[in-house]
Amino acid sequence: MTITNALAGIAVDDINEALDYYERLFGRPADARPMNDVAEWKLPGGGWVHVATDADRAGASSLTLVVDDLAEELGRLSLHGLTPVAKAMGDFFKTAKFRDPDGNQIVFSQPQHGTY
Known part of the structure; x- marks a missing residue:
């Protein structure tokens, strides 16, 4: 088996x-709304971010x-009103952490x- 792509899932309480x-966060509307409680954004490298209502796993x-x-x-x-809760600089990556x-x-x- 060869893994060729990935879909990252984010569980939320209320999709709206x-x-x-x-x-x-993505600077645009969702690229797909395959179901009423799902929104998906395609990334330039081919992966997708899947945001879906799932109250049991939200957060x-x-x-x-x-x-x-x-x-x-x-x-x-x-500019869109989003600020990080933390920033860090390591030997391999600079990061900024947000919370939805x-x-x-x-x-x-x-x-x-x-390093990449």
Whole structure:
């Protein structure tokens, strides 16, 4: 078996409330709404982020999004009213951690030069 792609799932309590947050996070409406309680965003590398109503798991998801320029992303997100709850710089990555309204963790991560 060869794994060729991935779908990351984020569980939320209410998809309609989550849509506002994730539309600001991704800077656009969902690319697909396959069901009333699901919204999906396609990433340039081919993966998908799947946000779905799942009250039992809401707030327990974690998503890491790799970006080319973390400072640029933080500037864009700030314009949309989103601010990180934490930032860190390690030997391999710079990161900024966000929490959606349900408490799910979203981490933006930029590889350090020469490590990716």
